[in-house]
Amino acid sequence: MEETRRVRGGARKAGASPAATGSRPRATASAKSKTPPLRGMARAFAVLEQLAQNPGRVVDVTRGLDLPWATVHRTVIQLEKAGFLKRDDRTSQYQIGPRLWHIGSSYLANHRVLKAAMPYLAQIQESEGIVVQITERIGDLTVAIYSAQRLAEDITKAHYGYHFPLHAGSKGQVLLAYEDPDFIDAYLRRDLERLTSETITDPAVLRAELAKIRRAGMALTVADVQPFTASMAAPIRDGAGKVVASLCFIFRKVLLRNEKRREELQDQLMHMAHSISIDLGWRPDQG
Structure with missing residues (x-):
């Protein structure tokens, strides 16, 4: 059984770019050549899966998915507004939100x-x-x-x-x-x-x-x-x-x-x- 890993790191104010602290991840050419870029709904699904397994900050998702910080931040904010993600104001970490749980619960109910x-x-x-x-x-x-x-x-x-x-x-x-x-x-x-x-x-x-x-x-x-x-x-x-x-x-x-x-x-x-x-x-x- 695989223990769920939680990404740890210091809190950052919402909207603050990791570039300001020198921690912005950079995608490598080899990584980009191996897999097609995630777009639209595919990107949103990937973000949800990443945070379901490892609740974390925007920068953690960028590292996990090898995507630009601004792109991930925009996707996360949209998902949060829709209730699919929930943000911890103390740690700036995101996790699965109540609306997604509500939708998912119908899977088990049926x-x-x-x-x-x-x-x-x-x-x-x-x-x-x-x-x-x-x-x-x-x-x-x-x-x-x-x-x-x-x-x-x-x-x-x-x-x-x-x-x-x-x-x-x-x-x-x-x-x-x-x-x-x-x-x-x-x-x-x-x-x-x-x-x-x-x-x-x-x-x-x-x-x-x-x-x-x-x-x-x-x-x-x-x-x-x-x-x-x-x-x-x-x-x-x-x-x-x-x-x-x-x-x-x-x-x-x-x-x-x-x-x-x-x-x-x-x-x-x-x-x-x-x-x-x-x-x-x-x-x-x-x-």
Whole structure:
């Protein structure tokens, strides 16, 4: 799971150009030649994605997107006026605003997988010691669209909305394992971020692990996201047999010492994922 990074830096008055302090970023010729310039709505979407992952100042966005400060500043101001961004007057940092949250919340309110899963999620919430999540892939990330904990002590970074790279954690590995082969090949060519000493960052090892997941129909990972946690996940399929989400149980890795409890959780996970999939129209004979 990829921990959200927050860009840190000194506050600057709204509208103040970083050129005044000598910190204005300059785009390199090589960077410009590799990707076409962002314009119009594409630029606005890129700014929103950047600030959703890393709330920050205008200058932070210019560095992240390699765009001129004036261009980014103009886009940010327009998005702020529309309510899509919100500015912290104390730090001059921008983050996602209430209007965008309002629009995005309708996505979950009408989410087919969540609607099908709710009866089963209500049952599993009675199980102590685990975090239950429904996750899906957004770009190269796995994002929790549902998360519930019944723990004596909270597990950090296991809440609704957290996003992590697909190769870290069982939930992301399941989603990656059932992706199109071309997507997997492209993902394995990228630099694989290491979250802990147990995170798989070798493409060949990860490819073998994905094949293992497809054979087993589930994934189990230990300490590859946080040193003290483990998780297991299984795919959720739609009526066409396509994997559209993953069901994930997160728990403290000490639980794995109890073999009986581990097997109970695994059986519960598989049964629940299959039940949700069947309610979405999937049939076991589809594979």
